[in-house]
Amino acid sequence: MKIAFSRIAWGLALALIDITINGFDLLPDVVGYGLLMAGLAKLVSRNRMYKLAWNAAAVQLILSVLALLGLTRSGFSLTGGIEPSLNALALTAAGLAIELAMLYGLCEGIRLDALERNKERLARSARNRRHFAFASGAGMLFQLPFQLNQSLQEMLPFVIVLALCVLFAWLSIVALARQAGREIAGNPGSGGGGLDDGEGSVIDVRM
Amino acid sequence: MRARAVYLIAAALIVASWLANYGYYRYYRLPEPGFLRHYIETTYTPSVAFDLLYVANKDDKRKPISATAEGLEALRFYPVQVHQELRRQTIYALRGYFDENRMQERQEGEPLRLNALKVQYSDGSVREENVGEIIAYRPAWPPDKTKEPPVRFSSGRGSSDNSGSAAVTAVRPATLSGVSSAWLEKLGGAFRYEIKANDTHGMPQQPSSATVPLEMDTGQMLSLDYRFQLKEAADVLSVYNVQLREHFTEPDGNQYDYIVFANYTPYPTDAQMRAYVREMRGREE
Numbered sequence: 001m002k003i004a005f006s007r008i009a010w011g012l013a014l015a016l017i018d019i020t021i022n023g024f025d026l027l028p029d030v031v032g033y034g035l036l037m038a039g040l041a042k043l044v045s046r047n048r049m050y051k052l053a054w055n056a057a058a059v060q061l062i063l064s065v066l067a068l069l070g071l072t073r074s075g076f077s078l079t080g081g082i083e084p085s086l087n088a089l090a091l092t093a094a095g096l097a098i099e100l101a102m103l104y105g106l107c108e109g110i111r112l113d114a115l116e117r118n119k120e121r122l123a124r125s126a127r128n129r130r131h132f133a134f135a136s137g138a139g140m141l142f143q144l145p146f147q148l149n150q151s152l153q154e155m156l157p158f159v160i161v162l163a164l165c166v167l168f169a170w171l172s173i174v175a176l177a178r179q180a181g182r183e184i185a186g187n188p189g190s191g192g193g194g195l196d197d198g199e200g201s202v203i204d205v206r207m
Numbered sequence: 208m209r210a211r212a213v214y215l216i217a218a219a220l221i222v223a224s225w226l227a228n229y230g231y232y233r234y235y236r237l238p239e240p241g242f243l244r245h246y247i248e249t250t251y252t253p254s255v256a257f258d259l260l261y262v263a264n265k266d267d268k269r270k271p272i273s274a275t276a277e278g279l280e281a282l283r284f285y286p287v288q289v290h291q292e293l294r295r296q297t298i299y300a301l302r303g304y305f306d307e308n309r310m311q312e313r314q315e316g317e318p319l320r321l322n323a324l325k326v327q328y329s330d331g332s333v334r335e336e337n338v339g340e341i342i343a344y345r346p347a348w349p350p351d352k353t354k355e356p357p358v359r360f361s362s363g364r365g366s367s368d369n370s371g372s373a374a375v376t377a378v379r380p381a382t383l384s385g386v387s388s389a390w391l392e393k394l395g396g397a398f399r400y401e402i403k404a405n406d407t408h409g410m411p412q413q414p415s416s417a418t419v420p421l422e423m424d425t426g427q428m429l430s431l432d433y434r435f436q437l438k439e440a441a442d443v444l445s446v447y448n449v450q451l452r453e454h455f456t457e458p459d460g461n462q463y464d465y466i467v468f469a470n471y472t473p474y475p476t477d478a479q480m481r482a483y484v485r486e487m488r489g490r491e492e
Contacts, residue, residue, distance in 0.1 A: 083294075085266070086232070093225075138217045145228035149235075151294065 004042035005181030008106065011036030012174045014166075029033070029064035033057050040106075041185060047112045053105030054145050084147055093144050096166075100137040103173055104130060110180045122183050129172045136165030234296055235484050236264050238491050240324075242245040242271075242296075242472065245339035246390050248450040250466070251319070252346060253307035256282055257448050258472065259324070259338060260290055261299045262483075266331070269332075270299055274324040279343055281309035294477045296484075316345040324340075342389050356463050357381035357455050361428055365470075367439075373428035373467040377423040381463070384420050386431065388449050388469075397442060400451065401434040429453075435471040444483045447471035 015032030036057045043050040057059060066072045084092070107130035114123035115164045146155060240263035247257045250361050254280075273284045283306045290300035327333050329381040358375040364420060365371040383402070391398065404417040405428040431451060437443050450466040475483065 008374050055378070086229075114351075134214075138221060139219045142224045145225045148232040149294075 001042060002181045004039045005177050007035045007039030009044060009174050009177040009181065010163060011039055011057075011059035012170065012177060015064075016174070017171050024033065028068050030068055032059060033064055036102075037061060043109060043113075047109055049105045049109035051105070053102050053109060056102035059098050060102065060113050073175075080163070083152060086148060089144050089147060093141055096137055096141055096144075100134060100141075103133045103137075103169070105177065107173060110176060110184070113180070113184050116164075117184050119183050122179060125179065126176055132165075133169035133173060133206065136162060136169045140166055214342050229467070232295075234488075235481050237262065237296060237484055238488055240264065240269070242336055242338040243444050243446055245341065245446040245448075246393065247446070247448040248344070248389055249448060250344045250346065250450070251279060251281070251305060252283070252348065252350070253305050253310060256303035256305050257341065258290075258446065259284075259301040259303065260446055260473070261287075261301065261308045262296050263290075263299070265295055265297055265479075268330070268331045269387040271301055271326050274301060274303070274323055274326045274327050274336075275292045276324050276341070276343075278319045278321070279305070280311070281305045281307075283309075290472075291474055292472075293475070293480050294478055298475075299475075307393070310348050313345070313348050315347040319343040319345060344450075350432055354447055354461070354463075356465065357457050357461075358429075358463075358465050359454075359468065369435035369471050370433065371469060372430050372432040374428055375453070375465055378423055379457060382420050382421070382422050383459050384431060384454045384456050386419070387452050387454065390447060390449050393433075394449070397437045398433065398447075398449070398469075400431055403430045403432065404428070405430075407467075426477075431467050433467070435469075437471065443479050444473045444475055445471075446473065 011032045011034070013032070014035060015029045018029070037054060040050055040054040040057060044054050063072060095105045111123045111126035111130070114126060143155065143158060143162060147159075152159070164168075214379075221229060221286065243260045243262060245257070245259065249257050259271070263270070270287050272287055274282075276282050282303055283421075285302045285304070288300050288302065290298040315340050319342070321343070322339070323335045324341075325333060326336045355378075357379040358377050358381065361374040361376045363371070363373045386400065386402070402417045402419070402421065404423070405420060417429070419428070431453065433451065435447065437445070447470065449469040451469055453465040453467065455463045455465060457463070
C-alpha cells in the first residue's frame with residue numbers, strides 16, 4: 001500500500017506542476033491524474049472517501065485529456081493582462097470544485113484510515129489539511145466571479161494570496177500522502193510500515 | 208453537524224457570489240450593439256470626412272467595415288480601428304474621408320442632411336443604421352481659387368479636455384459679423400465659445416472678450432476659444448463635429464466664411480459606459 005500513497009503523492013505533484021514551453025506542456029496533467037487514479041485504485045475498497053477522490057480524479061483526467069487535445073481551456077494568466085472570459089472563469093471554477101472534492105476525499109480517506117489504526121496525529125493532520133484546502137478553495141471559488149466585473153489588476157493582491165493558499169494546501173496534501181504512506185501502509189492495528197502484497201517492495205526499500 | 212453547516216454556508220456564499228456577479232455582468236452588457244449618436248457637420252470636399260463610432264460588447268464578433276451615404280459618392284472609410292477598450296465594451300472607429308478621385312464637378316448645392324447610412328458588416332450583412340444627424344455642406348467643386356480670403360490661419364490648439372482655439376490674422380480689412388453652426392442651438396450651455404481680438408501689434412484688446420460685429424485691420428489677429436461641457440450620460444457618449452463659421456465681410460461687400468473645427472470625440476469611463484448601458488436598457492423597456 002505504500003506504493004499506492006507514493007503514486008498519489010507523485011500524481012498530486014505532477015498535476016500541480018505545469019512546465020510549458022511555447023504552449024507545450026512538458027508534464028501534462030494527464031500523467032498526474034493517471035498516477036493519482038492508479039494509487040487511489042488500491043485504496044477504494046478501504047473506505048468510500050477514497051472512492052470519492054478516485055471519481056473526482058477520473059473527471060479531472062477526462063478534462064485534462066480534453067485540454068491536451070485543445071478542446072477545453074481552463075485557467076487564466078494572472079499576469080498576462082487579458083481579462084478572463086465568462087467561459088474561462090466557469091471552467092476554472094468547475095475544475096477547482098472537482099479538485100476540492102478530490103482533496104476532500106483523499107484527506108478524509110486518510111483520516112478514517114488513520115483513526116482505524118489509532119494514528120491520532122495523522123488523523124488530526126489530515127483533518128487540518130482538509131480544512132485548509134477547503135477554506136482556500138472556497139475562498140477562490142467565492143472570488144472568481146468578481147473578475148467578471150472587476151479588473152484583474154484591482155483584485156490581483158487578493159487573488160495572489162488565495163492562489164498561494166491553494167498551492168500550499170495542495171503541497172501540504174502531497175506531504176500528507178507521503179506521511180500516510182509511511183504511517184498507515186499496513187494492516188489495521190499493525191502499527192504501520194508494512195507492505196501489502198509485496199507490490200513495490202523493491203522501490204519502497206530503495207526509497 | 209457543525210462541519211456540515213459550515214460547508215453549507217460556504218456553498219451558499221459561493222453560489223450567491225456567482226449569481227450576483229453574473230447578474231451584474233449580464234445587466235451591464237449592451238442589449239444591442241450600435242452606433243453612438245453623431246452630430247456631424249462636414250464639407251463635401253476632398254479631406255477627412257468624419258468618424259463613425261460603434262459600440263459593441265467585447266465578445267461580439269460582428270464589426271462594421273464600411274458605410275455608404277446617398278449623395279456622398281466620394282465617401283470612403285479606412286479599415287475599422289479600436290477606438291477604446293472598456294471593461295465590457297469596445298468602441299470601434301470607422302474613419303471616413305472624401306476621396307478626391309471620386310469627386311465630380313458640381314455647382315454649389317444645398318446642404319445634405321442624413322440620418323441613416325448603409326453599413327456593411329464583417330459578417331457580410333448590410334443594414335441601414337441610424338447614426339444621428341449628418342449635415343454635409345456642398346460647395347462648388349472644383350473650388351474657385353481666384354478669390355483670396357481676407358484672413359489666414361495663424362495658430363490652433365486642441366486639448367484632451369475638449370477645448371481648443373483657432374486664431375486668424377487679417378490680410379485685408381474685414382468685419383467679423385458673426386459665428387454660426389448648425390449644432391449651437393442643440394448644444395446650448397454644453398458648448399461655450401469666446402472671441403478674443405488682438406491689435407496689430409499682437410497685444411490683447413480690452414475688454415478681452417470681443418463682441419460682433421468686429422472690425423479688423425490688416426495684421427490684426429482674432430482668436431476663437433471653445434469648450435465642450437457635456438454632462439448627461441447620453442451626451443457624453445455622443446460625437447460632435449462642429450463647424451464654427453466665422454462670417455467675414457469685406458468693405459467691398461465680399462463675404463467669406465472661415466471654418467473653425469471643434470470636435471468632441473467621447474472617451475468614456477467605465478462608469479459613464481455603465482450609465483449609457485442603463486439608458487439603452489431603459490429605452491428598450
